[in-house]
Amino acid sequence: MYTYSPDSFEKLSELLVERARSLGASGFSIHNEVISLETSMDSCGPVTWALVLHADAMTRLAGIAPPNATNILPVTCVVNPAAPFGNEAISQPGALAMSVALNWLDSALEHAICLGMHAYNYSPAEWLNLPEAQRVVPLEPYITDLQENWITESTDNVAPNQLVDAWPQLYDHDRLEAIMSNRGTLGTSSRALNFPSLR
Structure with missing residues (x-):
């Protein structure tokens, strides 16, 4: 098991904040409420635990972790009623290294x-051409995708020979660029949320 100091999650x-910036995000939004990258990626932030x-x-x-295995990743989520979104991501001893x-x-x-x-009908190239203050990523499509496709009873009980x-x-x-390049002239991009202030 790999173990890490309690402040390793910080x-x-x-690193996740910097990576989000490099991918074109200036913040995230939930129900049109804009949340900074730093808050989103904090251990109690809404993006981190997702x-x-x-x-x-x-x-x-x-197939790296058996269906009911625990402590595979050196990070996990715990319920924390004091956290703004009710969950907190923490480090833990894990079978896989933090890297x-x-x-x-x-x-x-x-x-x-x-x-x-x-969700806003932008390709990555179009998104990166937006002003930084408008590159706020809505979180709802991701949460819905997790609930419908990734964290379900059926995916929790997949037989090893059916994993692919x-x-x-x-x-x-x-x-995404390839998918959006095939959209032709159908539809137009939705307005992106405007970050109130990046300072």
Whole structure:
């Protein structure tokens, strides 16, 4: 088991903030309320715990973790009634190293950001051309996708020989760009939320 200091999650949060910026996010939104990247990626933030749940689901669907295994990732989520969103992501002893976990979290983050772009009908190239203050990613499409495709009773109980067939669509910039390039002239991009202030 790999073990890490309690403050290791703070470093992980900082890395996720920088990665989100590099992927074109200036913030996230929930029900049109804009949340800064730093708050979103805090251990009690709404994005972090969703990413941890998604990364855990991916390790199971990839066959790395048995369906009922615990402590695969060196991060987990716990219920924290004092947290703004009721959950908190924390470090824990894990079978996988933090560097491996970061790769899973990075894939989950790119997927979340791409789903937000797609919800507003933007390709990654179009999104990156928006002013920074408008590149606020809606979180609802990602939460819905997790509930409908990644964290379900059926995906929790997939037989090992069916893992490939059960793998849901995982978006990245290249895949989303290809999908959006085929949309033709159908539809127009939705307005992106405007970040009140980046300072």
